[in-house]
Amino acid sequence: MSAQLIDGVLLSQQLRAQIRERAAALTAAGKQPGLAVILVGEDPASHVYVRNKVKACGDVGIHSVLEKYEADLSEAALLERIAALNADPAIHGILVQMPLPKHINPHKVIEAIATTKDVDGYSVLSAGELMTGLAGFRPCTPYGCMKLIESTGFDLRGKHAVVIGRSNTVGKPMGLLLLQANATVTICHSGTPDLGYHTRQADVVVAATGRRNTLTADMVKPGAVVIDVGINRDENGKLCGDVDFAAVKEVAGYITPVPGGVGPMTITMLLMNTIESAERTK
Ligand code: NDP
DSSP states (O other), X not given: OOOEEOOHHXXXXXXXXXXXXXXXXXXXXXXXXXXXXEEESOOHHHHHHHHHHHHHHHHHTOEEXXXXXXXXXXXXXXXXXXXXXXXXXXXXXXXXXXXXXTTSOHHHHHHHSOGGGOTTOOSHXXXXXXXXXXXXXXXXXXXXXXXXXXXXXXXXXXXXXXXXXXXXXXXXXXXXXXHHTTOEEEEEOTTOXXXXXXHTTOSEEEEOXXXXXXXXXXXXXXXXXXXXXXXXXXXXXXXXXXXXXXXXXXXXXXXXXXXXXXHHHHHHHHXXXXXXXXXXXX
């Protein structure tokens, strides 16, 4: 049997329609949501990401400010800009595009963003809020994965979820969100001796390794929900995820494609966090 596809493009469109309505309501009340995006340097991929984020804001009625700086911008000058944006009432979210040039300490920069405006959810305080169940900002990619699982109607309560990958931006927060949803969670990583042993028991698998074919069909329990976060290229240069999609879709119950699964959700959840931030502002 072939798995049901979880369409991240469609879900994104539906969520963005809701975001547009919430943005319009805030704007009508004199509080248009605003996102500041800071880009330092000339990394071509970062330029594309930033352009997409700014465009997405415009599409849903979020005011955006794009600040581009040369690669030789000093750390002090960047911190000064962040302090100014922290104090700006028209800005509800601040995003500094990574990677930063080598002379700038990314941790210092992330921690300089006010927790109330940390819509990427990367700061230590935001991570602590997630850890302790406080209402902070959820990192966008895992937040998007939760929405994708939710869209299937699958009830996570009491189910076994396996996350492959333990990065601070994807794997760990993903594990915490699944735990919050009352799943029993296992987090695997490159030191996990027998990955298949864990994934074969999983009702939900989230693969976030950045390695092609990390999850193959023999590693999946029939009917499982499979979420593929990975972004890789195959031998022909074609975009692919961490999951052997063609084979795994014959075993899984639900599966996200790459592209068109998790990818579109990440920016959507950034927009969602910006709206949530504006709504929280008195
Ligand atoms: P990282 O490289 O920071 O982390 C990868 C994790 O995978 C590490 O914890 C690593 O283990 C683990 N890992 C690597 N190989 C294996 C393996 N063979 N078996 C088990 N675990 C393994 O990556 P990110 O978390 O930042 O991103 C993961 C992927 O998701 C990348 O492809 C990235 O491009 C993509 N991504 C996609 C997004 C989207 O919007 N679709 C957004 C963010 C990321 P260890 O800790 O032991 O090294």
